[in-house]
Amino acid sequence: MTIPEGNEAQVQALQNVDRIVHEPARLAVLTYLSLVESADFVFLMRTTGLTWGNLSSHLARLEEVGYVAIEKEFVQKKPHTMARLTQAGRDALAKYRATMQTALGGLSE
């Protein structure tokens, strides 16, 4: 594939994009978490529209890379999972946003 002239910098930026954040479902989870202090599993399911299993696996992946912290607590004797965006996650999301703006904002038609 040939790169149109003048778009090399944008394509380079896209190649360096954080693929953990780039995945649409994880991006949605990170975006919602960036708006609140913390949110539980059900809230994230309702807002992102993900299924239980999908959300669970994406949260596990985000926790693994340190973008999200998962805290388990008991509420009325029932296990309750709260997810919170870490500083690393907040930085990764900001960097991803800047990268995408650079890459797509300057891309010629």
Add this chain to the structure above:
Amino acid sequence: MPEMIDVGEVRKRAVRLLRFKDGLWDILLGSVFLLMSVYPLTRELLGPTWNALAFGLVLIVLLLGAAWARVALVIPRRGVAKPRPSTTRTITLVFRVTLVLALLTVVLWTLFATSVLPRPPWGKAPGWVHTLAPDILVATLFVLIFSVVARSAGVGRVYLYGWLLGFGTLASTALERHAGITFHFPLAIAAGIIVIVGIGVLIRFLREFSIPKAEV
């Protein structure tokens, strides 16, 4: 799930889910105005003291009922999200400004009523100004405040609430002043519509969202 993520829309969606999706806010709002609409009527029956006590008691029951419904019906279906400290600070600031303005109004009203301050020259204004001007102002404020809330949260029905409550208040006062009708039925109709809409929204919420079976 949409592939394109608009942060503004995401924020509105979160606010809608947290504040407006379950209809409890609508039911509570409509009920409070419904109470206010029958207040002059019940005052004639109960007298000012018992009426105020009954009003306070019903208000407490309504607030407790809404709190119970939130815990028992809404949170297990909708989930929990804790606001960021910056959001909490903004809410606290808005609350404090409202409190200061309310206190200032009470102080000014007391100073005018006790003639410590000279009364404003209402007598020089045309008749309709000193009978309906404050209510036109209140109606306009209703429309403006509810329109701001509707726009910022992206909830269309809140625009309607502003107009309903604005016109309801104005029509009720006009009927009381010019026709002697103490029952504020235009406001009662407006509040009743809000309660009915709220019940509809709550039923839709309960149907749409079941309680998840697995660990939360």
